[in-house]
Amino acid sequence: MADSENQKFCLQEVLDSFKSCLSPEKEIYIEHYVYGWRGLVKLLNSLGSLFGFISKDAVSKTQILMNFLKSENGPHYATVQSMVKFELDNKLVDVDKKGIYPESGCRTLLRLHRALRWLQLFLERLRTSKEDEKTSVMCRDAYNESLAQHHPWLIRKSAGVAFYSLPVRPAFFEVMNVGTHEQVVDVLGKAVPLLCEVYEITEELYQKHNLLDLP
Numbered sequence: 001m002a003d004s005e006n007q008k009f010c011l012q013e014v015l016d017s018f019k020s021c022l023s024p025e026k027e028i029y030i031e032h033y034v035y036g037w038r039g040l041v042k043l044l045n046s047l048g049s050l051f052g053f054i055s056k057d058a059v060s061k062t063q064i065l066m067n068f069l070k071s072e073n074g075p076h077y078a079t080v081q082s083m084v085k086f087e088l089d090n091k092l093v094d095v096d097k098k099g100i101y102p103e104s105g106c107r108t109l110l111r112l113h114r115a116l117r118w119l120q121l122f123l124e125r126l127r128t129s130k131e132d133e134k135t136s137v138m139c140r141d142a143y144n145e146s147l148a149q150h151h152p153w154l155i156r157k158s159a160g161v162a163f164y165s166l167p168v169r170p171a172f173f174e175v176m177n178v179g180t181h182e183q184v185v186d187v188l189g190k191a192v193p194l195l196c197e198v199y200e201i202t203e204e205l206y207q208k209h210n211l212l213d214l215p
């Protein structure tokens with residue numbers, strides 16, 4: 001595991017990464033998008049071994065994208081928009097069924113994009129919840145409304161078991177590392193619309209190119 005994934009989680013840092021990933025022309029910089037996810041993985045790693053399989057998958061997907069960025073084709077992977085154009089123009093995406101490009105940038109980012117919807121729904125629930133509401137229920141409901149539709153039975157069951165071990169809301173707010181609970185709610189109020197914007201831009205782009213069901 002990279003050192004950065006062992007460091008202390010800070011919600012503000014994650015927010016800053018997702019903020020930096022949007023260009024003035026509303027292009028999405030993959031590097032900052034990946035930093036945002038890596039920041040979130042720090043929190044996941046602090047939640048215990050039941051979340052290990054989720055963390056492993058998130059790390060592997062961010063690593064695939066980073067490897068593209070560092071490759072000789074790196075400049076084509078600067079933004080989600082340029083990646084989509086490059087991979088489609090050069091037929092580097094398995095569009096209908098898995099084939100010779102099982103780890104294309106487009107399908108890898110799609111998995112994180114779907115997870116971003118879960119995150120958005122979960123954070124909005126956290127933000128508007130009352131002190132005694134269960135984080136496991138908020139997380140499960142957000143998951144069922146989003147990612148679960150794309151996961152097989154075994155993953156859904158394992159995720160469900162992990163959710164039960166989530167800390168209670170006040171403890172979760174402490175882990176965010178941004179100060180008082182009012183401050184956490186305030187930062188969440190900024191984070192949710194930002195994640196929503198990044199999500200919508202990607203969703204529209206993928207829809208336009210028929211990429212929303214990549215195998």
Ligand SMILES: CCCCCCCC/C=C\CCCCCCCC(=O)N[C@@H](COP(=O)(O)O)[C@H](O)/C=C/CCCCCCCCCCCCC
Nearest residue numbers: 011040041043044053054057058111112115118139155159
């Ligand atoms: C203020 C922050 C509070 C929230 C912090 C959340 C921290 C979450 C960090 C990372 C989220 C994990 C992202 C997971 C990406 C999953 C991508 C995916 O769908 N992968 C599946 C399909 O991939 P392929 O097989 O097609 O390559 C893969 O099969 C999935 C494997 C792992 C299971 C994913 C379950 C995701 C559950 C949602 C995350 C729950 C984390 C709860 C922490 C509060």
